Amino acid sequence: MPDEHQPGVAVFHIPEFKRNLRHLSKKHRPLRTDLQPILDALVQGQRVGDKIPGVKYDVYKVRAKNSDARKGKSGGYRLIFQVAKVNEIVLITVYSKSEQGDVSAKTIKQIIEEFEAEVG
Secondary structure, eight states, X not given: OOOTTSOOOEEEEOHHHHHHHHHHHHHOTTHHHXXXXXXXXXXXXXXXXXXXXXXXXXXXXXXXXXXXXOSTTTTSEEEEEEEEETTEEEEEEEEETTTSOOOOHHHHHHHHHHHHHHHO
């Protein structure tokens, strides 16, 4: 929940993100600490990462370091999020680049559409 000193950007997550975060947290204890600077930037209204082409939504992918891997951001995590509204960010998924290849635009679109269908 954003505090009153922030521009008021709300950050939400979908079940896919929560599942992946829980799975990765079991293997990589500092995961949440590694992702926190990105989440802080999003709450402050900063646009971080690169826009993912081929998705009809306003979706971005940002790299985060993996403190366990000691490889910097290249061997770290990927956080994919959607800018749903000017003041609303939805966390779509997170994965370890060393354990999984890139998530395709088609897969991202499918995840978002399945979530939207569930919530009506």
